[in-house]
Amino acid sequence: MLDLNFIPNTKDDMSEPIQKCRQPLILRYHRLLEVFSKSDDIRDFYLDKIEGFLIYFDLDKGEEELHLAEGELKSNPDRYCAIPKLTYYETRKFMEGFVTEKVYDIDTKEKLLEIISSRGARENFLEFVYDHLTELDKWQQYYQERSRVRIIEFLRDNEVVFVFEEDLEFPTPLIEKLKELKFTPRVPKDVASARESMESRAKMYYSSDALNPRPKRGRPPKLQAKEELEPDLADDFYTTIPSALRPFVFSPDFSNAAAMFSSRFDSEEKLLASMKGTTKQPVDSKLHALSQRLESLRQISDRLKTIDGDAAALSKKEIFIEEEKESKDLSSLLQGVIPKHKVKKTLKERAMESKEKMKKVTRIKTRFKEED
DSSP, rough: OOOSSSSSSBBBBOOOOOOOOOEEEEOOOHHHHHHHHHSSSSSSEEETHHHHHHHOOTSSSHHHHHHHHHHHHHHOOEEEEEOOOOHHHHHHHHHHHHHHHOOHHHHHHHHHHHHHSSSHHHHHHHHHTTOOOOHHHHHHHHHHHHHHHHHHHHHHHTTEEOOOGOOOOOOOEEEEEEEETTTSOOOOOOHHHHHHHHHHHHHHTSSSSHHHHHOSSSSOOOOOOOOOOOOOOOOOOOOOTTTTGGBBOOOOOOOOOOGGOOOOOHHHHHHHHHHOOOOOHHHHHHHHHHHHHHHHHHHHHHHHHHHHHHHTTTTTHHHHHHHHHHHHHHHHTTTTTTTTOOOOOOOOHHHHHHHHHHOOOOOOHHHHHHHH
Protein backbone atom coordinates (compact mmCIF):
# COMPACT_ATOMS: atom_id res chain seq x y z
CA MET A 1 0.00 0.00 0.00
CA LEU A 2 1.28 3.44 -0.89
CA ASP A 3 2.21 5.74 1.95
CA LEU A 4 1.69 9.44 1.34
CA ASN A 5 4.03 10.33 4.21
CA PHE A 6 7.12 9.04 2.44
CA ILE A 7 9.16 12.27 2.68
CA PRO A 8 11.45 12.62 5.72
CA ASN A 9 11.38 15.87 7.65
CA THR A 10 14.03 18.28 6.39
CA LYS A 11 14.83 21.91 7.05
CA ASP A 12 15.18 24.75 4.60
CA ASP A 13 17.29 27.86 4.88
CA MET A 14 14.79 29.44 7.34
CA SER A 15 15.34 26.58 9.88
CA GLU A 16 11.64 25.72 9.91
CA PRO A 17 10.49 22.10 9.66
CA ILE A 18 8.85 21.19 6.38
CA GLN A 19 5.49 19.53 6.73
CA LYS A 20 4.66 16.30 4.97
CA CYS A 21 2.55 16.41 1.85
CA ARG A 22 -1.03 15.32 2.51
CA GLN A 23 -1.76 14.24 -1.06
CA PRO A 24 0.01 12.83 -4.12
CA LEU A 25 2.37 15.22 -5.89
CA ILE A 26 0.81 16.95 -8.89
CA LEU A 27 3.50 16.68 -11.55
CA ARG A 28 3.30 18.17 -15.02
CA TYR A 29 4.02 15.38 -17.50
CA HIS A 30 5.16 17.64 -20.37
CA ARG A 31 7.81 19.22 -18.14
CA LEU A 32 9.11 15.82 -17.12
CA LEU A 33 9.11 14.75 -20.76
CA GLU A 34 11.29 17.70 -21.71
CA VAL A 35 13.60 17.17 -18.75
CA PHE A 36 14.09 13.51 -19.62
CA SER A 37 14.82 14.46 -23.23
CA LYS A 38 17.31 17.21 -22.39
CA SER A 39 19.22 15.44 -19.61
CA ASP A 40 22.65 14.49 -20.93
CA ASP A 41 26.35 14.67 -20.05
CA ILE A 42 26.28 18.49 -20.08
CA ARG A 43 22.97 19.25 -18.36
CA ASP A 44 21.85 17.99 -14.94
CA PHE A 45 18.24 18.01 -13.74
CA TYR A 46 16.76 17.15 -10.34
CA LEU A 47 13.25 16.46 -9.04
CA ASP A 48 12.14 17.71 -5.64
CA LYS A 49 10.22 14.96 -3.81
CA ILE A 50 8.44 17.33 -1.42
CA GLU A 51 6.68 19.75 -3.78
CA GLY A 52 7.55 18.35 -7.18
CA PHE A 53 9.44 21.30 -8.67
CA LEU A 54 12.31 20.69 -11.09
CA ILE A 55 15.87 22.00 -10.80
CA TYR A 56 18.12 22.66 -13.79
CA PHE A 57 21.76 22.89 -12.70
CA ASP A 58 22.71 25.55 -15.22
CA LEU A 59 26.48 25.95 -15.55
CA ASP A 60 26.06 29.39 -17.11
CA LYS A 61 25.15 30.83 -13.70
CA GLY A 62 27.65 32.60 -11.48
CA GLU A 63 30.26 30.67 -9.54
CA GLU A 64 28.80 31.64 -6.17
CA GLU A 65 25.29 30.62 -7.18
CA LEU A 66 26.54 27.28 -8.45
CA HIS A 67 28.44 26.66 -5.22
CA LEU A 68 25.37 27.37 -3.04
CA ALA A 69 23.10 25.23 -5.22
CA GLU A 70 25.54 22.32 -5.16
CA GLY A 71 25.75 22.55 -1.39
CA GLU A 72 21.95 22.44 -1.06
CA LEU A 73 21.67 19.37 -3.30
CA LYS A 74 24.39 17.50 -1.42
CA SER A 75 23.03 18.37 2.02
CA ASN A 76 19.57 16.92 1.20
CA PRO A 77 20.14 13.78 -0.89
CA ASP A 78 16.83 12.28 0.23
CA ARG A 79 14.86 15.27 -1.02
CA TYR A 80 16.29 15.61 -4.53
CA CYS A 81 16.66 12.79 -7.04
CA ALA A 82 18.70 13.18 -10.21
CA ILE A 83 16.95 12.73 -13.56
CA PRO A 84 18.62 9.87 -15.48
CA LYS A 85 20.64 10.68 -18.58
CA LEU A 86 19.34 9.75 -22.02
CA THR A 87 22.16 7.59 -23.35
CA TYR A 88 23.08 6.98 -26.97
CA TYR A 89 21.83 3.40 -26.67
CA GLU A 90 18.39 4.56 -25.45
CA THR A 91 18.21 7.18 -28.17
CA ARG A 92 18.95 4.60 -30.85
CA LYS A 93 16.45 2.22 -29.25
CA PHE A 94 13.74 4.88 -29.49
CA MET A 95 14.35 5.44 -33.19
CA GLU A 96 14.72 1.78 -34.14
CA GLY A 97 11.59 0.84 -32.20
CA PHE A 98 9.61 3.47 -34.05
CA VAL A 99 10.84 2.28 -37.45
CA THR A 100 10.11 -1.35 -36.61
CA GLU A 101 6.66 -0.86 -35.08
CA LYS A 102 5.16 2.18 -36.82
CA VAL A 103 6.74 2.64 -40.28
CA TYR A 104 5.16 0.44 -42.96
CA ASP A 105 6.57 1.83 -46.22
CA ILE A 106 9.67 -0.13 -47.28
CA ASP A 107 11.49 2.83 -48.84
CA THR A 108 10.85 5.00 -45.77
CA LYS A 109 12.09 2.22 -43.50
CA GLU A 110 15.33 1.84 -45.42
CA LYS A 111 15.94 5.58 -45.42
CA LEU A 112 15.33 5.94 -41.67
CA LEU A 113 17.54 2.95 -40.83
CA GLU A 114 20.29 4.51 -42.95
CA ILE A 115 19.91 7.79 -41.04
CA ILE A 116 19.98 6.03 -37.66
CA SER A 117 23.27 4.31 -38.47
CA SER A 118 24.92 7.53 -39.68
CA ARG A 119 26.47 10.45 -37.82
CA GLY A 120 24.14 13.03 -36.29
CA ALA A 121 21.30 10.53 -36.33
CA ARG A 122 19.15 12.30 -33.75
CA GLU A 123 18.67 15.61 -35.57
CA ASN A 124 18.72 14.04 -39.06
CA PHE A 125 16.02 11.62 -37.94
CA LEU A 126 13.82 14.50 -36.77
CA GLU A 127 14.50 16.42 -39.97
CA PHE A 128 13.29 13.50 -42.08
CA VAL A 129 10.23 12.97 -39.88
CA TYR A 130 9.29 16.65 -40.08
CA ASP A 131 9.35 16.43 -43.87
CA HIS A 132 6.76 13.61 -43.77
CA LEU A 133 3.64 14.70 -41.92
CA THR A 134 2.18 11.19 -41.67
CA GLU A 135 5.36 9.87 -40.03
CA LEU A 136 5.51 12.94 -37.79
CA ASP A 137 2.08 12.19 -36.30
CA LYS A 138 3.04 8.56 -35.66
CA TRP A 139 6.40 9.54 -34.18
CA GLN A 140 4.81 12.07 -31.82
CA GLN A 141 2.40 9.45 -30.49
CA TYR A 142 5.08 6.76 -30.21
CA TYR A 143 7.57 9.04 -28.46
CA GLN A 144 5.03 10.15 -25.87
CA GLU A 145 3.92 6.59 -25.11
CA ARG A 146 7.46 5.25 -24.66
CA SER A 147 8.61 8.29 -22.68
CA ARG A 148 5.61 8.02 -20.38
CA VAL A 149 6.60 4.46 -19.45
CA ARG A 150 10.19 5.58 -18.82
CA ILE A 151 9.09 8.46 -16.56
CA ILE A 152 6.70 6.26 -14.57
CA GLU A 153 9.47 3.71 -14.03
CA PHE A 154 11.75 6.44 -12.65
CA LEU A 155 9.09 7.78 -10.26
CA ARG A 156 8.25 4.28 -9.06
CA ASP A 157 11.91 3.46 -8.42
CA ASN A 158 12.16 6.58 -6.24
CA GLU A 159 8.88 5.76 -4.43
CA VAL A 160 7.21 9.00 -5.44
CA VAL A 161 3.44 9.09 -4.99
CA PHE A 162 2.21 11.26 -7.85
CA VAL A 163 -0.42 12.09 -10.44
CA PHE A 164 0.08 13.79 -13.77
CA GLU A 165 -1.71 17.09 -13.97
CA GLU A 166 -2.68 16.38 -17.59
CA ASP A 167 -4.58 13.27 -16.42
CA LEU A 168 -6.70 15.10 -13.87
CA GLU A 169 -10.25 15.91 -14.90
CA PHE A 170 -10.70 18.63 -12.29
CA PRO A 171 -11.42 22.27 -13.12
CA THR A 172 -8.37 24.52 -13.08
CA PRO A 173 -9.38 26.49 -9.92
CA LEU A 174 -9.70 23.20 -7.99
CA ILE A 175 -6.25 22.03 -9.11
CA GLU A 176 -4.76 25.34 -8.02
CA LYS A 177 -6.46 24.94 -4.64
CA LEU A 178 -5.03 21.44 -4.33
CA LYS A 179 -1.54 22.73 -5.01
CA GLU A 180 -1.93 25.53 -2.53
CA LEU A 181 -3.30 23.31 0.29
CA LYS A 182 -1.04 20.29 -0.19
CA PHE A 183 0.40 20.63 3.35
CA THR A 184 -2.91 21.47 5.05
CA PRO A 185 -4.53 18.57 6.97
CA ARG A 186 -8.03 20.06 7.20
CA VAL A 187 -9.42 21.19 3.86
CA PRO A 188 -12.86 21.96 2.34
CA LYS A 189 -15.06 19.14 1.12
CA ASP A 190 -14.27 19.64 -2.56
CA VAL A 191 -10.53 19.43 -1.86
CA ALA A 192 -10.97 16.36 0.34
CA SER A 193 -13.03 14.61 -2.34
CA ALA A 194 -10.43 15.51 -4.96
CA ARG A 195 -7.68 14.10 -2.74
CA GLU A 196 -9.44 10.74 -2.55
CA SER A 197 -9.75 10.65 -6.32
CA MET A 198 -6.06 11.52 -6.68
CA GLU A 199 -5.04 8.73 -4.29
CA SER A 200 -6.94 6.12 -6.31
CA ARG A 201 -5.40 7.43 -9.53
CA ALA A 202 -1.91 7.41 -7.98
CA LYS A 203 -2.29 3.68 -7.34
CA MET A 204 -3.00 3.13 -11.03
CA TYR A 205 0.52 4.39 -11.89
CA TYR A 206 1.90 1.55 -9.76
CA SER A 207 -0.12 -1.14 -11.54
CA SER A 208 1.26 -3.41 -14.25
CA ASP A 209 -0.92 -1.73 -16.89
CA ALA A 210 0.97 1.53 -16.40
CA LEU A 211 4.20 -0.03 -17.71
CA ASN A 212 2.54 -2.34 -20.24
CA PRO A 213 -0.36 -0.44 -21.77
CA ARG A 214 -2.74 -2.69 -23.63
CA PRO A 215 -3.30 -1.84 -27.28
CA LYS A 216 -6.81 -0.79 -28.20
CA ARG A 217 -8.86 -3.32 -30.08
CA GLY A 218 -10.39 -2.72 -33.45
CA ARG A 219 -9.24 -0.93 -36.51
CA PRO A 220 -6.92 1.98 -35.78
CA PRO A 221 -8.30 5.41 -36.65
CA LYS A 222 -7.02 7.30 -39.66
CA LEU A 223 -4.05 9.50 -38.88
CA GLN A 224 -4.74 13.17 -39.41
CA ALA A 225 -2.27 16.00 -39.19
CA LYS A 226 -3.38 18.18 -36.33
CA GLU A 227 -1.83 20.94 -34.33
CA GLU A 228 -0.88 20.17 -30.75
CA LEU A 229 -2.65 22.75 -28.60
CA GLU A 230 -1.42 23.87 -25.20
CA PRO A 231 -3.66 22.41 -22.46
CA ASP A 232 -5.26 24.61 -19.83
CA LEU A 233 -2.91 23.98 -16.90
CA ALA A 234 -3.05 25.45 -13.41
CA ASP A 235 -0.50 27.82 -11.92
CA ASP A 236 2.31 26.53 -9.72
CA PHE A 237 2.39 27.02 -5.93
CA TYR A 238 5.78 26.32 -4.33
CA THR A 239 6.44 27.42 -0.76
CA THR A 240 9.50 25.40 0.28
CA ILE A 241 12.05 26.23 -2.43
CA PRO A 242 15.40 26.99 -0.77
CA SER A 243 16.82 30.37 -1.68
CA ALA A 244 19.96 28.74 -3.10
CA LEU A 245 17.88 26.85 -5.68
CA ARG A 246 15.42 29.56 -6.71
CA PRO A 247 17.55 30.76 -9.68
CA PHE A 248 17.67 27.15 -10.93
CA VAL A 249 13.95 26.30 -10.92
CA PHE A 250 13.02 24.83 -14.31
CA SER A 251 9.54 25.80 -15.55
CA PRO A 252 9.49 25.76 -19.37
CA ASP A 253 6.49 26.63 -21.49
CA PHE A 254 4.48 23.95 -23.20
CA SER A 255 6.34 22.72 -26.30
CA ASN A 256 5.77 20.17 -29.05
CA ALA A 257 6.56 16.63 -27.92
CA ALA A 258 8.03 15.69 -31.29
CA ALA A 259 10.71 18.39 -31.01
CA MET A 260 11.67 17.44 -27.43
CA PHE A 261 13.67 14.50 -28.76
CA SER A 262 16.34 16.94 -29.90
CA SER A 263 18.99 17.69 -27.27
CA ARG A 264 20.67 20.39 -29.33
CA PHE A 265 17.73 22.77 -29.76
CA ASP A 266 15.54 24.18 -27.00
CA SER A 267 12.42 24.74 -29.11
CA GLU A 268 10.70 23.52 -32.24
CA GLU A 269 11.34 26.86 -33.99
CA LYS A 270 15.11 26.54 -33.55
CA LEU A 271 15.01 22.97 -34.78
CA LEU A 272 13.09 23.90 -37.92
CA ALA A 273 15.31 26.93 -38.57
CA SER A 274 18.38 24.70 -38.55
CA MET A 275 16.94 22.15 -40.96
CA LYS A 276 18.47 22.06 -44.42
CA GLY A 277 16.64 24.21 -46.91
CA THR A 278 14.28 25.70 -44.35
CA THR A 279 14.17 29.08 -42.74
CA LYS A 280 11.99 28.83 -39.68
CA GLN A 281 9.21 27.07 -41.52
CA PRO A 282 6.82 25.43 -39.03
CA VAL A 283 4.68 22.41 -39.77
CA ASP A 284 1.64 24.71 -39.86
CA SER A 285 2.99 26.38 -43.01
CA LYS A 286 3.02 22.99 -44.78
CA LEU A 287 -0.57 22.46 -43.80
CA HIS A 288 -1.32 25.99 -44.98
CA ALA A 289 0.28 25.26 -48.36
CA LEU A 290 -1.80 22.10 -48.62
CA SER A 291 -4.96 24.01 -47.84
CA GLN A 292 -4.06 26.57 -50.51
CA ARG A 293 -3.77 23.78 -53.08
CA LEU A 294 -7.14 22.41 -52.06
CA GLU A 295 -8.62 25.89 -52.36
CA SER A 296 -7.21 26.26 -55.87
CA LEU A 297 -8.79 22.91 -56.81
CA ARG A 298 -12.11 24.16 -55.48
CA GLN A 299 -11.82 27.30 -57.61
CA ILE A 300 -11.11 25.22 -60.71
CA SER A 301 -14.14 23.01 -60.04
CA ASP A 302 -16.30 26.13 -59.60
CA ARG A 303 -15.11 27.47 -62.94
CA LEU A 304 -15.94 24.18 -64.63
CA LYS A 305 -19.43 24.30 -63.17
CA THR A 306 -19.83 27.84 -64.53
CA ILE A 307 -18.73 26.74 -67.98
CA ASP A 308 -21.23 23.89 -67.92
CA GLY A 309 -23.97 26.31 -66.95
CA ASP A 310 -23.08 28.67 -69.79
CA ALA A 311 -23.13 25.79 -72.28
CA ALA A 312 -26.60 24.82 -71.12
CA ALA A 313 -27.78 28.40 -71.58
CA LEU A 314 -26.78 28.65 -75.28
CA SER A 315 -29.51 29.85 -77.66
CA LYS A 316 -31.33 27.42 -79.99
CA LYS A 317 -29.78 29.09 -83.00
CA GLU A 318 -26.24 28.48 -81.80
CA ILE A 319 -27.09 24.90 -80.94
CA PHE A 320 -28.63 24.43 -84.45
CA ILE A 321 -25.48 25.83 -86.06
CA GLU A 322 -23.32 23.48 -84.06
CA GLU A 323 -25.51 20.49 -85.00
CA GLU A 324 -25.52 21.48 -88.69
CA LYS A 325 -21.75 21.75 -88.66
CA GLU A 326 -21.46 18.35 -87.09
CA SER A 327 -23.83 16.82 -89.67
CA LYS A 328 -21.78 18.31 -92.54
CA ASP A 329 -18.63 16.90 -91.11
CA LEU A 330 -20.30 13.54 -90.77
CA SER A 331 -21.64 13.58 -94.31
CA SER A 332 -18.25 14.51 -95.73
CA LEU A 333 -16.76 11.64 -93.80
CA LEU A 334 -19.31 9.14 -95.13
CA GLN A 335 -19.17 10.42 -98.69
CA GLY A 336 -18.00 7.72 -101.08
CA VAL A 337 -18.71 5.02 -98.55
CA ILE A 338 -22.50 4.91 -98.64
CA PRO A 339 -23.95 4.38 -102.21
CA LYS A 340 -26.07 7.17 -103.66
CA HIS A 341 -29.84 6.66 -103.97
CA LYS A 342 -31.56 7.08 -107.35
CA VAL A 343 -33.70 10.21 -107.51
CA LYS A 344 -37.06 10.10 -109.31
CA LYS A 345 -37.26 12.56 -112.22
CA THR A 346 -40.24 14.66 -113.12
CA LEU A 347 -42.29 14.27 -116.43
CA LYS A 348 -40.86 17.47 -117.84
CA GLU A 349 -37.29 16.28 -117.29
CA ARG A 350 -38.11 12.98 -118.95
CA ALA A 351 -39.65 14.73 -122.02
CA MET A 352 -36.58 16.88 -122.47
CA GLU A 353 -34.30 13.87 -122.36
CA SER A 354 -36.46 11.98 -124.96
CA LYS A 355 -36.33 14.98 -127.33
CA GLU A 356 -32.57 15.03 -127.19
CA LYS A 357 -32.43 11.33 -127.98
CA MET A 358 -34.79 11.47 -131.02
CA LYS A 359 -33.13 10.78 -134.45
CA LYS A 360 -33.25 13.39 -137.20
CA VAL A 361 -35.29 11.91 -140.24
CA THR A 362 -35.10 13.24 -143.89
CA ARG A 363 -38.40 14.22 -145.44
CA ILE A 364 -39.77 12.04 -148.32
CA LYS A 365 -40.47 14.90 -150.74
CA THR A 366 -37.03 16.16 -150.67
CA ARG A 367 -35.73 12.75 -151.38
CA PHE A 368 -37.88 12.32 -154.59
CA LYS A 369 -36.69 15.62 -155.97
CA GLU A 370 -33.19 14.59 -155.81
CA GLU A 371 -33.86 11.41 -157.78
CA ASP A 372 -35.52 13.28 -160.67
